[in-house]
Amino acid sequence: MEDQSRAQAVATLYQIVSGMKTSQALHVAAKLNVADHLSQKPMRAAELAIATGTDPAALHRLMRALCAIGVFAESSGGEFSLNPAAEMLRSDVPSSFRAAVLFLVGDVRWRCWADLLGAVRAGVGGAKGALGMELFEFYAEHPEESEIHDQAMRALSSAQIGAVLEAFDFAQAGTVVDVGGGTGELLAAILAANPSLRGVLFDLPHVVAQATGVLTDHGVIDRAQVVGGSFFENVPAGGNTYLMKTVIHDWDDARSMTILRNCRKAMTSGDRLLVIDRQLPELGQPGTPGHFLPDLEMLVMSDGGRERTREEFAKLLADTAFTLAKTVSTKSPLSIFEAHPI
Ligand SMILES: C[S@@+](CC[C@H](N)C(=O)[O-])C[C@H]1O[C@@H](n2cnc3c(N)ncnc32)[C@H](O)[C@@H]1O
Incomplete structure (x- = not known):
């Protein structure tokens, strides 16, 4: 050289x-x-x-x-x-990045990333080794860290939400159920932009506890319902459009399939499911760290979570009685995978 x-x-x-x-x-x-x-x-x-x-x-x-x-x-x-x-x-x-910094390079991530080597050797990583329990259990027991997570999600989500609304027409979405919808920013933005829609926000009870304020601030609380629960048990029925933004990437295929099957059980034919996640390119080309570094993050932070290619999403959906109808890219790193019940 x-x-x-x-x-x-x-x-x-x-x-x-x-x-x-x-x-x-x-x-x-x-x-x-x-x-x-x-x-x-x-x-x-x-x-x-x-x-x-x-x-x-x-x-x-x-x-x-x-x-x-x-x-x-x-x-x-x-x-x-x-x-x-x-x-x-x-x-x-507005859109302060402070919480995102605390979240992205704070103590929780620092501890998990410290053992990337172990995760690469073993093929699985996850918060359990570093934090003693899975990530969402850790947040449930550590309100301060959970608050940082939720604030960071809001900060990081705001650009993504604009991109999703620009890329997808929700006008005919009927009742929108946001599964794992956090504190409700995406649902609030969809309802605010589409006055004829109704919405259901579904997430863990300690997370949705803060959603009423968000939905109220956006002036959509009268068209929204807030439901606490676990998507591993069930998902609220009665919606027409089911959304999951950056949810499936947190889980391995087996648990992703449980979540998707629970969505499927809540849905009837004619309803739509929108899985909103990064679409991993097939090859690791220079200039695409925005896709592949989040995938490594899933390796060290979650118990089996991963970013997926379009083919991998199509297979997960096919295995849970959906068909992948179309994939819509957005101006953010996220794509919208629209699936229909088979
Ligand atoms: C990466 S965050 C995404 C939040 C939101 N969809 C967004 O894009 O900003 C994953 C969400 O899944 C929720 N979650 C984790 N385990 C859950 C469970 N068992 N049931 C329902 N929601 C859960 C978390 O509380 C969190 O809000």
């Missing part, structure tokens, strides 16, 4: 391994609410350290590093302030 290509290859690898340091630096800034403090006024490290309860010299080092990677700005006088990326770390801005 020529010297220049060797140097370029090493630079590429160096950039990849630096990801650990940059993401942790960002995580600490989010945890300490640095952006909220700087939204009051620019501050020198000493003043910011008092506000955040940290060591002034160490905080100074953190802030310089963050400025160097494009988050926050430092003036010639040594004052730190917000730049556009840092603005999105404020907790009080």
Whole structure:
């Protein structure tokens, strides 16, 4: 290999391994609410350290590093302030990314990713080894982490929701049942955009507890019903369009099939099921980490969860008495797999 290509290859690898340091630096800034403090006024490290309860010299080092990677700005006088990326770390801005940072590189993920090697060796990973229990059990027992998960889902979902609404016409969807619908953002957006529709939000009881506020804020609570339960037992009947956004990817094929069969039991012919998930390309081509890194995340975080190709979705659906009628791509990484009961 020529010297220049060797140097370029090493630079590429160096950039990849630096990801650990940059993401942790960002995580600490989010945890300490640095952006909220700087939204009051620019501050020198000493003043910011008092506000955040940290060591002034160490905080100074953190802030310089963050400025160097494009988050926050430092003036010639040594004052730190917000730049556009840092603005999105404020907790009080629309679509704030702070919860997403806490979620994506916080303690829960850090612990699970620490054993990627073990997961690759064993073929399965999952939160059980790292957290002592499966992820959704962990959230049920840790309200603070569960709150971060729900807030992050809201932040990460907002761009996806716009893309789903743009890609799919819900006008004739009748009663929409959002299965594993979290705190109701997608359902609320669908109902708000389509005044003739009704909706049912279905998720675990501790999750749907927060949904009434979301549905009320969107002005759709009078057309929505909130139901707590487990999709491994049953799914509410009576809908016309059943949705599952980023739900199936959490589970292995056996449990995905249980969920799909429970949807099928709740549905009648003529109803539609929309599975909204990433569509994994068949081959790992450069430039597609947005698909394949979430798949690795499923390997380390969930007990058998995975992103799937179109063929894999078609097979899961065929095995649970559905036929895959069409696949609609969206401007987000998600695709909509429309299935009809056989
Ligand atoms: C990745 S989140 C997706 C949430 C939402 N659909 C979205 O896209 O923002 C998966 C959802 O499945 C829910 N869930 C997990 N286990 C469940 C169960 N047994 N019954 C019903 N919902 C469950 C979680 O509470 C969570 O809201």
